[in-house]
Each structure stands twice: as structure tokens, then as C-alpha cells.
Amino acid sequence: MHRLAVTCAVLGASSSAHADVRSFTRTYEYSTQPEGKTAVELWHTQTKTAFQGALEIEHGITEHWDAGLVTVLAQVAGEDPAAAEPLHLDSVRLESRYRFADRAEWPVDLQVMITAGKQFGRSDYAIGGRVIAARDFDRLTVAANVLGDVLAGAARDDTDAVFGWAAGATYTAHAKARIGAETWGHAVMEGERSASVGPTLGLSPSSTFWITVTAGFGLADAAPDFEARAILGLEL
16 A cells, blocks of 8 residues: 555665765665765565565766656565565655765764655555765764655645654674664554664675675564565665
């Protein structure tokens, strides 16, 4: 019923002068794609009964502003064959991020992100925003996000709202490796509640290629008992 909302809510260390490397898979950090540079990201999210894959192409408009297009595929399996769904186009989303200053220029780095998405094949839309706050403490980076989506369309009986959060801490153990943990969740107005927590690992074999993995363990009834997500980034 609110699959697009969850897609937008759950679909979150880098230098402002370099590639937009992710240390988390749910929590966005203080970074944007460098001006004039384009990157491709492949997202893979897996639970016991569901798969979600996404292709994101993002481009740096200025050093502080970027924009991207995300195409989401999904597949659902289960004990009940009637509830299963084959691999299909789930939704498409536009997003844009803006950083207010250079990294460490303010006491807390602040960034905003806006999104607009549509569920494929039905009149189901989501418009949302995210506020991103981050701070570096030598090799340790801490980030926190607050987000919300408004859901509307002829396919819905009423307009819904989804509120979410994500937060994490990561430590640069090596120039090409980061380890940490993050927690995330969302709440549908007059509906379900979800919360998860888990470790993260980020690897950057080269300046143009990186991969980040998170293992999440559910803390609320609506969250999967276990959920894994990997994001692979390629700078063009």
C-alpha cells in the first residue's frame, strides 16, 4: 500500500573535492557529486522473501549541488504463491542534494535533499525531503538524517505521510576501508513502525570504484528480522 514510501524512505565519508563515496547504505553523509562528474550506483537489498535492486545515475551540477535519477526493480517471494511477485519495475525517483558550505566550515555540516517519485503503472506519487547533518572527529564521522514523504494519487484513498530517520558512525581504519554502524527506521502516519540497526563496511579499491555493505537486524515488528544491502559505485 505504501511501497513507494518505504522505497523513498529506506532508499540512505567523502571529501567535497572527490568522489561521492558512501560509508553507509541508509544514512546520507555530507557530500555531493563533484561538479561536471557523473557516477553510477547499483543498489541491492535482500531480505528472506524480497529483493529490491536500483540503478542510480547522478551528476554534479556545481560543487555543492547534484541531481540523480533512480530506477527501482523489485521481486517478492513467499510461502503463499498468490502473494509472490516476479521481478518488475517498481518505481522511478528524481532526487537532488545541496550542501550549504564546504566540509568542516560550519560547526555542523548541513545539507538538504529533495525527492519526487512515482509508483510504476499506477497513480501513486511521493514527494519528500531529507535534512542531513554530519561532523568529522579526526578519522570518525558521525551523520544523522531526518526525512519525510507525502504520498498522494488516485490509487490512494487518502493522502498519507511517512516520517523516517537514519544515523550512523564510521571510522576510517585504512585509506581504502571504513567500518562502522548505522540505525534507521520509518513510521507511517496511523500505520506501521519500523526500526533496524547493524554494522557497515565500506571499501574503496580505487579512486573511481567503491562498495559499501550493511547488515540490518530488525528492532520493530514491521522491520525484517534480517536485511542486507550493498551499494556499488562507479565514477565515470
